[in-house]
Amino acid sequence: MHKLKPITPLGGNTPRQDVIGTITITEVADQALASVAARRGQANVVRQKLSDQIGLSLPDVGNAADAAPFSAFWTGPDQWMITAPHESHELLASELKKTLGDSASVVEQTDGWCRFDVAGAGLCDLFERLSNAPVRTMASGTAIRTTAEHLGVFLWRLAEERIAVIAPRSSAGSLHHGLLAAAKSIA
């Protein structure tokens, strides 16, 4: 057991990067994830606690927020996904649970998801082929849950020319194939 070593969602030792035309697709494996769902009637308590203790103001419907080293995006009514670097916050869920106590249910999500950051000009052309999300009208700092390559994914617009795709880890290979195929079709 002592010889186990971590692998990325695509199965490699190091995160994979593909450059196709103007598009760069980077596997992101260095982020810890935890979901936070406010318990009934406790949403304001959750907001207050996270704002007081880690300076993060939880985003409203469809938005994302940053408070380095933490980021958060809205996933549903009174529910959010929080991310932070894995290196420094491997136990993100326990940290958040300590902060939030009984006001929220916190679930470790790190190994449930894979993430690809897709960057470059022509980003919207690519995602138009992959999903029905209105990517052209999505501003930086917004996130949407939709389908891509038959998978339920989050699209998180980090910047004008950078979108993070967060999808079920066990389907990383299929999503990666879909991203590559869409990138090649517009290259």
Add this chain to the structure above:
Amino acid sequence: MIIDHPLLGPRDAQEFTYLGDASLINRPDWQSENALSEFHDYLYLRDNPAGEHRELWYHEQGDRSWLVVTRNTTTHEILNVELAHDVAKAAAAERSAQ
């Protein structure tokens, strides 16, 4: 079809799954004296209107909220969309006011 989600705006119907008649929200009390017949009615008796129909939709590939959608079954026109959460709360408030 496009469903105009109360929180997220217009979303493609392929992101949703359909459950059925919105009356499914009003689950009978299992401890009531007539529980057996109430559950029979709850489970088996449905109206099947040609026209306006209130039904439950689940935004599975989205924010995972349950919606009450009023849809015309003959034209597929969507007339109203509410969060099931709000509908259930309003119904409970109405019941306690009686």
